[in-house]
Amino acid sequence: MDFELPAQFAQFGDARKNGFLRVKKIKENGGRVAGTFCTFTPQEILDAAGVSPVSLCGMSEETIPAAEAHLPKNMCPLIKSSYGFAVSDKCPYTYFSDIIVGETTCDGKKKMYELLGKMKDVYLLHLPQGDREHALEQWTGEVQRFREFLEQRFGEEISDEAIREAARLRNKERAARRRLMELQKAQPPMSSGYAIYKALEGAGFYFDVKEVCRELTRLADQLEADYAAGQRPVSEKAKRILITGCPIGGVLEKTVKAIEAAGGAVVCFENCSGIKATIDEVDADAPDIIAAVAEKYLKIGCAVMTPDIRRMDLLRRLVSEYRADGAVEIDLQACTTYSVESYTVRKLMEELGVPYMAIETDYSVSDSGQLATRLEAFLEML
Amino acid sequence: MRAIGIDIGSSCAKTAVTDGQGNVLWLDQMPTGWSSVEAAEEIRKRLAAAGFDPGHDPCVATGYGRVVVPFAQKAVTEISCHAKGAQKLFGLADLDIIDIGGQDTKVISVRGGSVRDFLMNDKCSAGTGRFLEVMANTLRTDSASLIAMAAEGSNTSISSMCTVFAESEVISLIGKGESRENIAFAVVTSIAKKIASQASRLCADGVQTVLTGGLCEADQLRKALSLELGRDIISCENARYAGAIGAALFAEKL
Secondary structure, X not given: OHHHOOHHHXXXXXXXXXXXXXXHHHHHOOOEEEEEOOOOOOHHHHHHOOEEEEEOOOOOHHHHHHHOOOOOOOOOHHHHHHHHHHHHOOOHHHHHOOEEEEEOOOHHHHHHHHHHOOOOOEEEEOOOOOOOOOHHHHHHHHHHHHHHHHHHHHOOXXXXXXXXXXXXXXXXXXXXXXXXXXXXXXXXXXXXXXXXXXXXXHHOOOOXXXXXXXXXXXXHHHHHHHHHOOOOOOXXXXXXXXXXXXXXXXXXXXXXXXXXXXXXXXXXXXXXXXXXXXXXXXXXXXXXHHHHHHHXXXXXOOOOOOOOHHHHHHHHHHHHHOOOOEEEEEEEOOOHHHHHHHHHHHHHHHHHOOOEEEEEEOOOOOOHHHHHHHHHHHHHHX | OOEEEEEEOOOEEEEEEEOOOOOEEEEEEEEOOOXXXXXXXXXXXXXXXXXXXXXXXXXXEEOOOHHHOOOXXXXXXXXXXXXXXXXXXXXXXXXXXXXXXXXXXXXXXXXXXXXXEEEEOOOOOOOOHHHHHHHXXXXXXXXXXXXXXXXXXXOOOOOOOOHHHHHHHHHHXXXXXXXXXXXXXXXXXXXXXXXXXXXXXXXXXXXXXXXXXOOOOOHHXXXXXXXXXXXXXXXXXXXXXXXXXXXXXXXXXX
């Protein structure tokens, strides 16, 4: 599927494919790797400890049967797939990870980490899930505890300055990711949403943050130049769609691609790998750098938070900034937090006058036909 | 000018021809069979035999086989086509449509002549024509007779929405010696409950709810559905052609 990306995007497809070789090289050179699952993972702490983070989010149906030997069938496909990769040793990143970092986000993940901990070295950060006054203090304590764990685990002190330096670099990466996504604000947008998503995803497999910044910036420059030269890869008539909901890496073909095949244009991804993780930066010069890192991550508007006001505020903002004609929520099967919250999102979209559709799906292809019809009908309705 | 609309559903293929002014001239239906490609070819022959020219007249295809009609200039989803056709059939610009199809059931809410929202069952066949077909098979009858039989039954229920489990329930009712009428009653009540729970999310007060699709003439089902939904549901003779008529109306605009 990466082969179908427009030429300018080819390097990101390659990054995904060559990620395995890169991680192998890191290990051969005595480097350290941490497998992560979630945008709540404070990457700056890992960077400062000289540990390369890599996402272990399972996106394939292939390993689900292996996972179902331990996990219930009626469960989030992302959790099952991720766990399946670990049990069956099919994921090179899981295999090469010195440690796996998880957070107490949803119930499914939380309990999966317990089982994963029997096979791998799992460190769990306890994420506060709401707006209590002491939430930031508690989370700061968790981030500090994580730092101490890494210091002990690898026998090296992690200096404040190293964390500040990491924060400056990660801020640059977040800005580069944002810039690429913001190209879609143009009418018509500068690229298919599918290709943008693939680039953001591929960028996670460079392991060198400076290189990620460089490549993302180069791509954005190129797309801007092509657009200025009159190239219009997306039709002016295409309805502008905002995507929200669960992580969608495993269902991209039957959702995002189906929307664009039916003549829509995905202009904004509010999801984990999209905007929500990049809108806030770490204040690298704050007096307490650990608290500054904690503050950035605690601001992520995820459905595990109660109440999840930040997600609603962000959606409100994105709908107008990206001039969305419609919003599609993609929820993974059995994701309680997102599927319950979809009612709140529906009400918000009604208030904003933006047509909204929620779909629930898993990693199988059995519902592709029906999903395509529903998405196509949604576009016809706009 | 003539305009042609073709609705290839999972079990039945429907064709409508209009005069280009929104008036229906000809309606036709046939089983889809195992291949929608062959169904499309058969439709072409039947159109030609009735004196219409599918190579020349504008044509829109809809339904699950909409992409395999080589002589259609455009494919439009069944949601948009049913909405268009039902508005024409019932003469209403505001209406809520329940369409029971062979493999999916749709609820479409139309306001001011446009689709405002819709729901479709997901990959499961609960609450679809297929569910009734399987149950009818088990009772050695067909869907229409099963629904008619339900009028004579009472006081029996099946609890499972899943087609496979519901079939086992029906088999165990047969084993217990329950009458066919009572079992038919249980099946029809069960499907009506399932569809009503889906429809209640969209159907609104003060708006007429209508029934389209292959089971539109099954009065007993319509009554059971009205009862479960707590709304008066109407239908009409040609409501099974709503999708094809809607497609023909879209073809008029090509």
